[in-house]
Amino acid sequence: MKIVRFIAAVALLTTVAFISVSAQQAKPGASAPASPAPQTNVAVPDSKMALIYSDAFLDPKAGIARFTTLMGTLNREFQPRQTELQNLQTKISTLTKEISDTASVADPKTIAQKRDQLEQAQTDFKRKGEDAQAAYERRRQEIFQPLQQDIGKALETYAKARGITVIVDGSQVPVVYAAESLDITRAFIAEFNSKNPATASVAQP
Secondary structure (H helix, E strand, O other), X not given: OEEEOOOOOOOOOOOEEEEOOEXXXXXXXXXXXXXXXOOEEEEOOOOOEXXXXXXXXXXXXXXXXXXXXXXXXXXXXXXXXXXXXXXXXXHHHHHHXXXXXXXOOXXXXXXXXXXXXXXXXXXXXXXXXXXXXXXXXXXHHHHXXXXXXXXXXXXXXXXXXXXXXXXXXXXXXXXXXXXXXXXXXXXXXXXXXXXXXXXXXXXXX
């Protein structure tokens, strides 16, 4: 069974190929007509295709419940950093306005101090923002990787139980047309949620 995410084109899955071989015998001074060789039937293994839309996994209401739970956990872990960055952004805005509003009347020394504070706040905001983004990506991969592995295993089990040999991800591959009966998205999500409760524990950082 193959799970296919990136496919440029999908060929016919159930066909019988016929290979014709022509043989020619040469005679001195003349060419003999080609004699048809016996045709050999080469059977292509039977295949059964299914279509899934992985974007639906992320739906907060109808998707995979563990995605929503893990995303909430991730956001809560990084809420303190988010709050710190928001406070820095507010400080930058306040200092910028104060400098602009009092530049012509305030003591030059006071303005210079505020400019230094503004520059420091901007530097802190940039550095802490970059650090937070990098940490967020690392943590996101860390907590979502087990779920991605579980989904991959569950898809394989689901497919084997139903004789499916190829699953195409319609969220990754443009699909011109597919019969509704090929779409296993809702059925798979329902089965996965029933066997993988959203209350599964998350590894601590």
